Amino acid sequence: MEEYFDDNHLDEFETEPDEVLESLPTHNQWGELLFDSNGNMPLSPEEREIMIKRLEQKFIEVMEILRISRRDPNCTKTPYRLAKMLVNELFIGRYQEPPKSTVFPNRKKVNELIISKGITVMSVCSHHWQPISGDCAIGYIPNKYVLGVSKLSRIVDWFSRRGQIQEELGEQIADYIENLIKPKALGVVIRARHYCMIARGVKGNEDNSLMITSVMRGYLLTDLNLRNEFLNLIGMGYAK
16 A cells, blocks of 8 residues: 655645754753753752843843834833743743652552543643643552542643643653553543634634543553543543
């Protein structure tokens, strides 16, 4: 069977060729290592404050290019607000240590699904830096250990507060939990609105559109009945 992929249509893909990617810098002008938008490198409060000051100056330039006057009282401190928001709020998951995850022994040999749903997802699209807003449901069957219930929300928030694509966000969350407690089954389902569609005026009914991604591991990947039970319990209906 012939492949439909055609090298002549590479311009339809946004990913740059390898030789172009390899030519891009690995460090910034201050000699600091650059890393993926959804990666993590803990920084001290002092380092983040330096980052905010540098960003503030760059946002002043951006506003001047856009011909937005800082004499407008609503915009006078906008460069600082933007810088602080990115470093200490929307992208903070890039610069903080992982959350402390309290793990307890599974003393009663619990062998059924443990589910937490309605976990807030607030992230930023790494393509356009527009909000990704939604919720996450996590279910797992423990092996030797169980997680403190609030820790799931903290893990989701830690990975969300970065530049993300939703597909990778779910995989990162699943990888982290799997490495932490090695459950027999694990499912991560994210439902979110992407404002890179809503805010940019993409034609259609994007105001009501949801992107849904799922990651299934262990028994939830191989046992269809268990997967259906999980999806029904989180309100996702029947899996066919």
